[in-house]
Amino acid sequence: MRWRKSSASNPSGDCVEVAxxxxxxxxxxxxxxxxxxxxxxxxxxxxxxxxxxxLGEFDDLT
Incomplete structure (x- = not known):
């Protein structure tokens, strides 16, 4: 399994990863x-x- 994270993740690398x-x-x-x-x-x-x-349905969470 290969874990990946977004190139837009924060500079410290804390983010969500997917596989x-x-x-x-x-x-x-x-x-x-x-x-x-x-x-x-x-x-x-x-x-x-x-x-x-x-579609922007979660924009209020950011």
């Missing part, structure tokens, strides 16, 4: 705790979240 899993699921973790738990989502769930981000 594709066998079978198509996507794991999400906090980069500050690489040995800690990861949340696992289906590709459809990730796609719905990304669509919401692109």
């Amino acid at each position: 594709g899993l066998d079978g198509g699921a996507v794991a999400v973790r906090n980069s500050r705790d690489p040995l800690g738990p990861a949340l696992v989502y289906t590709r459809a769930e990730i796609a719905a979240f990304v669509r919401g981000v692109r």
